[in-house]
Amino acid sequence: MKTIESDSVGVDAERIAIPAQKVSLTRVTMLGLSGQQLGPSAAIAAGSIPLYAGYGSWLAMVLALLAALCMTAAVNVFARKYVVTGSLLSYVGIALGRLPQRVVAASYLVGFLVVCAALSACFVTFSSSLLHTLGVEFALAGWFQAVTAVVISLLAGILTWRGLDASISVTAWLSFLPVPLLALVTIVAAMNTGVDLNAQLTLDGVSLTSLAEGTIVALAYFVGCDALAALAAETDAPKKNVPLLLRNVLLITGLSFIAILILSAPLMAEHLTALANGESPTQILAAAAGLEYLQMPIDFLLGAATFASLVAFMNYGSRVFATAAVDRFIPQVFSRIHPKFGSPTGSTVLMGVAAAFIPVALQVLTETPPLQSTAYLSTLYSLFWIAPYVLLGLGAIKEIIRDSRMEPVKITVISIGVFVFVALLVYTFVADPGGVFGALPYVMVGLTVAAFITFSVVDMLNKNYRYVADE
Template identity: 55%
Template sequence: MNADSTGLAQELRQETLVPATASKVGVASVVLLGLSGQQIIPSALIGAAYMPLESGNGAWLSMLLAMCATLCVMAAVNIFARRYVVTGSMMSYVGLAFGRRLERLVAASYLIGFLVACAAVTASTVMFTSSFLHSIGLEYANAGWFQALSAITIAALAGSCAWRGLDASISLTAWLAFLSLPLVLIATIASAANTGFDLRSQFALADTDWHSVVRGAIVGLAYFVGVDALASLAAETRNPKKSVPIILNSVLLITGVAYVGILLVCTPMMNAHVAELNEGISPTAIITQVAGMAYLQKPIDILLIGATFASLVAFLNYGSRVFATAAQNGFLPQIFSRIHPKFGSPTGATVLMAVPAASVPVALQYLAASPPLQSTAYLSTLYSLFWVGPYIILCVGAIKEVFRETTRAPMQVAVVLIGMIVFLCLFVDSFMSGAEGVMQWLPYIMLALTIAGYIVFNMNEAFTCSRKHKQ
């Protein structure tokens, strides 16, 4: 790259520091959006059913360890967030620490991960929707054509909400994400009261071992991946250098405490219904039946549809800002950096994300004969893998950032190192886990797509630099 191209690259990188919109939102509002994006209630229920299958009575400890490991990585994010206001989240932070090449590599993994994540959430919403509609007698709700139409409709509606801007999205997601909370709490407490709160065996890790606890912690990391993307909203929050670390830590701690709490309450009950879980019975069905409140299952299920939809809206909001920043940086065509003059939303990037959010589940349905439940499992595992590499690179960059300063914090470095080592182990384990079928190929699919994205971004940047030079 010649001197002029290098200058343009530097100029493009600096554009990531420009606020995306003039509007500002408060910390509490962004925390609500983050909790919506993490699907706090659906994820808590799924974790309550799945984690005991991995770790038995040590499920709560596995989730606690996963939360602590993710907090260590968020310490790396916070090192940058306290110094820079960016709209590209990890992508921008890595660029500030290492320059264009690693920024481009992280962008490839990060952006493709966002697309896969949105497709996963769409498939999850379709799964809940079809299940509910079929349970009330709509026979064709599980038909492929209906689920494909549902995916397109859901993605289009979520994209429209994100198009209307951050304020409108926060107002919508805050309602949808938490409407199910009262009914879930009532059913969970009642079912646990009928089963009994067996805390002693859980704290003693009865009938489990540390290997299963560690294995469960690796699974538990998937429940926290992606929270860092909230840093992309820094330019739209008040006092971002102070508020972004508060937002990230708040979302992580609230979700983590909720997950650990529901595991302590529900693990004895789920241990008693392992056969039903293995047969595919939903955790909401088990909880409401044990509580003697089977009539609550359908209301809870329909409210969970709203919660997963809210998650898709949240991901489109902060993901579109990362895509818009990538376009400003020259990794993507400039059309994807356009901001709506009234709503302040990245319109081109929102459309770019909404299209695969709809099309990927439809393609899996028809080309791979993969129904929404199976698609959700594949896509959720895949999108988690796209975050692991960027987390590791970010941790190295954060340590480098600390050592640039005259006043260094050894404890801060140690915390970041712990997070880096945990996710490095997760990265290696993903290739050596012994999974079968499609699952064993997911790490390789992640690598192939990241390399392809890197090549495409490199070509687009070279084209942009060449065209700018000619002008």
């Protein structure tokens, strides 16, 4: 195992330490499904998408899945040629150079910190609710929720520190435990209330605007899947495995979301007011199935699956941060790799601190409870991926043209993905729902600009340092 540093933006797997023991495609796929929150996301999608798209919820998810697959085509252009640990950060650097890579670094790195904070807040929401139901009176107290965020972030950081094998061994179990119970209550509820395929296939009461809004919301369920490419160097035959990995994770999660929407959308359409008032989709499903006693174990297992997702994203993100440190966007301490476990130690600590500190800060400084923090942070982190996706698509098209390959179908597919995400960005500003949600696009732009300026200064100082050293 060795560490090689370079200022180039080419193949970066050789520039950070790579564990001698490789991880199988199946095991990394399990980690990817954990990161995509297969169980919790399916449950949340069952309640959130019908609020926008009604009987067209299944189609909104199909369109979102297709858009995500379009961007995967852009990732595959690079993944089949280069073995990298920086995912989008490396790919954009390869195709477009230093300045666009700096834009991606600014948006992508901040986005990973926000993802970890959102998942930490989400876990606190599940755990506080469960403990309060069990009679723990102080479970909803701010101090207890803050302590919970710190403890769960510390545990996730320890697992990430221990390397991929330890992370996968734990998250594989936690991620899939809620799936059987969630599937059971969904199927029984559908049998009791009916599926009404005719209304769904004819898109009864669905307008083009509501379908578009539902598709935009559904896209958030696939944002971040590309980060699995950051684990490329730790699998056998990475140039072959990364495209398979992304495709498998997207299809498994996407088809699962579509299935639960087909089965539950008619029921949710009858409970839109309850959903809008904050009632849990799993509570509605369990009641319709006559299995109310499963509500508590489902919520417990969904909380465990959220913890698994936090561990998965820490694994992705820590490797992206390590690459950013090697590329001298951030201090070199974040490029340090554990000699035994192969995990980026400095980067893991940074992500753990963000997962603990941001939810606590929101609660202490702004009196925002975990449930609201989860909604704000989840919306915010989706916005941080837009610029990297657009630049990735443009870079992939340039890479295809540079290789003198005539692939009009692939270029068209990638262009569609770029268009969808540009439209998403425009929509977030034009829609302007007001309040905190209306401010989130501006928060994203402000943080990205601040990070970009910081990275530019660091880049300039590094260049001056190297120039003086050469003299």
